[in-house]
Amino acid sequence: MSGNCCSKCGKISQLKTKMPDEAQLYELSDLFKMFGESSRLKILAAIFEKELCVHEITTTVAMTQSAVSHQLRVLKQARLIKSRRDGKMILYSLSDDHVKVIFNMGLLHINE
Amino acid sequence: MSGNCCSKCGKISQLKTKMPDEAQLYELSDLFKMFGESSRLKILAAIFEKELCVHEITTTVAMTQSAVSHQLRVLKQARLIKSRRDGKMILYSLSDDHVKVIFNMGLLHINE
DNA sequence: TTAACAAATGAATATATGTTCATATGTTGG
DNA sequence: CCAACATATGAACATATATTCATTTGTTAA
Numbered sequence: 001m002s003g004n005c006c007s008k009c010g011k012i013s014q015l016k017t018k019m020p021d022e023a024q025l026y027e028l029s030d031l032f033k034m035f036g037e038s039s040r041l042k043i044l045a046a047i048f049e050k051e052l053c054v055h056e057i058t059t060t061v062a063m064t065q066s067a068v069s070h071q072l073r074v075l076k077q078a079r080l081i082k083s084r085r086d087g088k089m090i091l092y093s094l095s096d097d098h099v100k101v102i103f104n105m106g107l108l109h110i111n112e
Numbered sequence: 113m114s115g116n117c118c119s120k121c122g123k124i125s126q127l128k129t130k131m132p133d134e135a136q137l138y139e140l141s142d143l144f145k146m147f148g149e150s151s152r153l154k155i156l157a158a159i160f161e162k163e164l165c166v167h168e169i170t171t172t173v174a175m176t177q178s179a180v181s182h183q184l185r186v187l188k189q190a191r192l193i194k195s196r197r198d199g200k201m202i203l204y205s206l207s208d209d210h211v212k213v214i215f216n217m218g219l220l221h222i223n224e
Numbered sequence: 225t226t227a228a229c230a231a232a233t234g235a236a237t238a239t240a241t242g243t244t245c246a247t248a249t250g251t252t253g254g
Numbered sequence: 255c256c257a258a259c260a261t262a263t264g265a266a267c268a269t270a271t272a273t274t275c276a277t278t279t280g281t282t283a284a
Contacts, residue, residue: 019157020219026150028218033148038141039272045137054231067273069232074272088230088281098221105217106140107132109210151242166261179243181262186242200251200260 034078035102039063040071044099047081051093146190147214151175152183156211159193163205 020028035041042061046052052060058068072092075081080099083092094100132140147153154173158164164172170180184204187193192211195204206212 019160024219024222025153025157027222028215029148029150029153031218031222032144032153036141036145036148037272038138041137041141041144045132055229064274065231066233066275070272073232085281088228090231098217098224102214102217102221103140105210105214106143107136109214110136110139110143112210149242176244177261178245178263182242185262197251200258202261 031078031102034075034080035106037071039067040075041103043068043071043075044080044094044103047093048100048103051084051091053086053089053091055089057092143190143214146187146192147218149183151179152187153215155180155183155187156192156206156215159205160212160215163196163203165198165201165203167201169204 035044039061042063043057046057046060054065054068054072057072058065061068063071072081072083076083079095081092082095083090085091147156151173154175155169158169158172166177166180166184169184170177173180175183184193184195188195192207193204194207195202197203
C-alpha cells in the first residue's frame, strides 16, 4: 500500500520536493483547474495526438464554436496549448509533454 | 522540446493509453477538480507528510473549522484521503501515493 | 471589393460550488 | 449524567466561471 503507486510511477511519489509556499500552491491549483473541467479536458484530449483547427475541435468535443474558442483562450493563457495560423484556420496543439504527463497520471489513477 | 518533459518523468508522456471515453473523461476531470481548488490543495499539502487532526489542519491552512470539514468530506468522497478516529479527534491522511504523484507532477511542471 | 468562411470577443446569463453561520452529533473525563 | 471539547452538517449566501448570443475581426478566392 505504501511505496510507489504502481510500476509506471517509479519513484515519483517519493520525490523530496520542498512543500510549496502559498504562491506556489495557487499556481499549482490554477494548473490543475485547467484539467478539472470536462470541456477543457475534452479539448486537450482532442489535440492529444495531432494539431486540430477550431472547427475540428468543435465537432470532436460537441460544443459550440464560441464555447470552444473561449476555452482555447483559457488554455492558451495557462500555456498548456499553442496555436499557429494556416490560411483561414488556426491550428491548436499541446504546448509540451507536461500536459500528457499530467493527463496520463490521472488516467493511471482512475484505472488502478 | 519534444520527447520527455524532463528526466524525472521518464517515458510517462509517451504512454500509449487509449483515449478515454466520455465517462472516463468526466471521472478524470472530477479527479483533477480536487486538486484545482487552492483550499483543497492546501489541505492535501498539510497532510502530505503525516496524518493530522481537523484542528491541526484548520490552523495549518488558516481556514475555519467548518470550511475545512466540508472540504475534507469532498476529498474523502473522491477517495483521496482517509480518516480514523483517535479519541475525540479524527485523523486524516492521504489515501495512497497517487495523490503525491499527481501533486509532484504539477510541481515539476510549474517549476520547469 | 465583396462574399463566404474561420475564429475571437464582450456582455449577459446560468450554474456550480466554496464559505459562513448556526446547530447537531459524537467522545471523554469528572 | 453533564460539561467541555472535536468534528460534521444543512441551509443560505457569495462568488467564480462556463456557456450563449450577437457581433467583430481576419483571411481567402472570385
